[in-house]
Amino acid sequence: MIILDHYIQLWLHYAKGKELSENIEISLQDISKSLYCTDRNSKFTIKKLEEIQWISWFPGRGRGNRSKIAFLQDPATLIFEKGKELVKQGEIKSGKNFIQTYAEHFPYIIEQFQIWIDTLFGYHIEHSPQGRIDVLRLNMRIQPITCLDPMYVTLRSECHIVKHVCDTLVHYNEITNEVEPRLAFYWEYNHTHKIWTFYLRKGVHFHNQKLFTARDVKYTFTRFLSTKDNPYRWMLQDIERIHIVDEYTIEIHLQRENELFLHILGGEHCSIISESHAKENNQYILNGTGPFKLVKNNDALLILEVNPLYFRERPFLDRIELWYSQDISSHSGYEVLLDPLQHDRKNVQKEMSQLEANVTYITLNTKKQGPMQHMVFRQALKQIINGMQILNDLKGERKEAATNLLLGKTNEISKESSIKELLGNSGYNGETLYLCTFQEQDHVEDSHWIQRECAKYGIKIELSFLDAHELLTFRTIQEADLIHDSATISEHAELSYLYLLLTTNSFLHQHSSFNLNEKLKRVFKEQNRSVRMQLLGETEQELLENIHIIPLYRNYMTIHTHETIQNVAINSQGWINFYHIWFKHTYNVTK
Incomplete structure (x- = not known):
């Protein structure tokens, strides 16, 4: 240099x-x-x-x-080649910054360099001594994915990768609303639903070539329950003991009936990992049985390669590369995933639009001593932090004001006292409230809007924009008066809401003064799904009426698909399912 x-x-x-x-x-x-x-x-x-x-x-x-x-x-050529070298090492931002350093003297190379970067991403066919390799390379405007232990994954990006690298005993099909076989090809239970027997597939290999057996299931669930800081322990808390019948048969004994147990086993947090899992440089190495294996993950890029021994249908893609651009300010996940594929704008096949089930919301820390302890103060905040007004002022992808999370519909807003009157009766004395959130653009915009609106009524808000893992620490959650977040409401709405209410590092779980574990016991005992949803709705209504949470809005998601891309579907987490995607014919070949 x-x-x-x-x-x-x-x-x-x-x-x-x-x-x-x-x-x-x-x-x-x-x-x-x-x-x-x-x-x-x-x-x-x-x-x-x-x-x-x-x-x-x-x-x-x-x-x-x-x-x-x-x-x-030619110095411009040397600059261009050095920038390319940095990008090929995964340092996209460094490459751009390097080119920008000489922009004053060679302004024309900036545009040329961006055009070259664009050609790197999307779908490519590469050739190796082993033959053709179908590669999907994506420029990700997200923070690097650092946590891939199924027991701890929280962010949508983390969960998505785990789903591609690991398998679960069973799988929930959101289209049929049925639980389907996966690593277990058959299961049965006794009349009390307290003893479950799973029959496991033979010939399944982990990515380290180890054969999958019942020992791995017992190891996974024992580790899950014995790890004290596991935020998802509630998922398997009813397990009393696990008995290996033989190499491919395992019994799970429950302490009590749990009508959601089978559904829970299909969650990515219950992904089966190898008993011989290892750590490298104190980093957890994700070793699953899924369609893709993790071969690289650092601050620059994450690489998945196809698992040639996968027991189900082989994916079309041979390699997936996620390059972290470190520019997380401008786009959400699904835009980033699809935009690089649109090299030829004339061949855009169709536009798909849908309202997200995910809901952006604010939690109010009713456990913390201070203004949040007073219901009248929370009522004032609810009127100030108005989802409809955020939509009108900030626009963007924000589409529909939300008054709840679970039910997916908007209730009529009742008339309330004036904000000044409420604040006058709240005992608020000018204390500074601390609002914490993520660093992405929509979180930043919303938080500044909330700060400005509260300031109009003399309420002081101090903002903290944190990376995900700092924000998810118990200390940060407990010290925050408010947290701005987006709830992932997946196709399996019941489990999505239980994650939000029962996971110990959930903002709502930590901020609500209700004993949510006690309130939700009936949900696990109820056989009828409609009744379970009604019980969850009643819990949500109580949280809303007591203003432990303020729903804000749902985003409108629009995606464009290129004519070559087949089986494109955006899941509830805003990601493409890499397992199903394929390309009808090539339009960008790299030799």
Whole structure:
């Protein structure tokens, strides 16, 4: 990098506007002055530039004979190639910044460089000694995915990768609303639903080539229950003991009936991992049985490669590369996933639009001593933090004001007392409230809007924009007065809401002063799904009436699909299912 900078500085001083290879008279002292260095360092630089054949140097012999230098390389080309080298290492932002450094003198390469970057992403066919490789390379404007232990994954991006690398005993089909076989091909239970027997597939291998057996199931669930800081322990808390009948048969004994047990086993947090899982550099290595195996994950990129031994249908894609651009301010996940595929805008096949089930919301920390303890103050906040007003003021993808999370419909808003009257009776004395949220653009915009609106009524809000794992720490959650988040409401609405209410690092679970575990016991005992949904709705209504949560809005999701992309579907987490996607014919071939 330094030698390139020296070359460019010399070229700007002595060769700009001249032809390449033209001999230019110069002295060693001229070079030292231009590079702000000693004659000794100048000699070293000249020698190095000659070695890499960027210049020709003709030292002057005798008194009065000046040296001559010829510049052999176009500096713009060198800058361009160095930027490409950084990007190919996964350093997209560094590559762009490097090009930008020289934009003043070579402005035309900025556009050329962006065009080149765009060609990297999307669908490519590459060739290797082993044959054709179908690659999907995506430029991700998200924080690097750092947690991939199924027992701890919380973010949508983390959950999505785990679903592709791991399998569960069973699978919930959101279209048929039925539980289907996966690693277990059959199961049965006794009349009390307290003893479940699972019959496991033979010949299934983990990515480390180890054979899958009942020991791995017992290991996974025992580890799940014995890890004290596992936020999802509630999912398997009814397990009393696990008995291995034989290598491919396992019994799970429950303490009590649990009508959602089978559904729970289909969640990615219950993904089966190998008993011989390992750590490398203190990092958990995700070793599953899924259609893709994780081969690389660092701050620059994540790479998945096809699992050739997968026990179900083989995916079309051979490799998936997620490149972290470190620019998380402008787009949400589904836009980023699809935009790079649209190289040929004329061949866009169709536009698909839908209202997201996910709901952006605010939690109010009713456990923390201070203004949030007072119902009247929370009522005032509810009127100030108005989802419809956010929609009108901020627009963007925000589409529908929400008054609840679970039911997916808007209730009529009843008339309330004036905000000033409520604040006057709330005992609020100008205390600073702390609002914490993520760093993405929509969270930042919403939070600043809330801060401005509250300031109109004399309420002081201090904002903290944190990375996901810092925000999810218990200390951060407990110290925050308000947290801005988006609830993932998946196709399995029951489990989505239970995640929100019972997971111990859930913002709502930590902020609500209700004993949610106690309130929801009946849900697990109820056989009828409609009754379970009614019970969940009653719990939500109580949380809303007591203003432990303020729903804000739902986004409107619009995606465009290229004519070559088949089986594109965006799930509730805003991601493409890599397992099902395929390409009808190629339009960008890399040899």
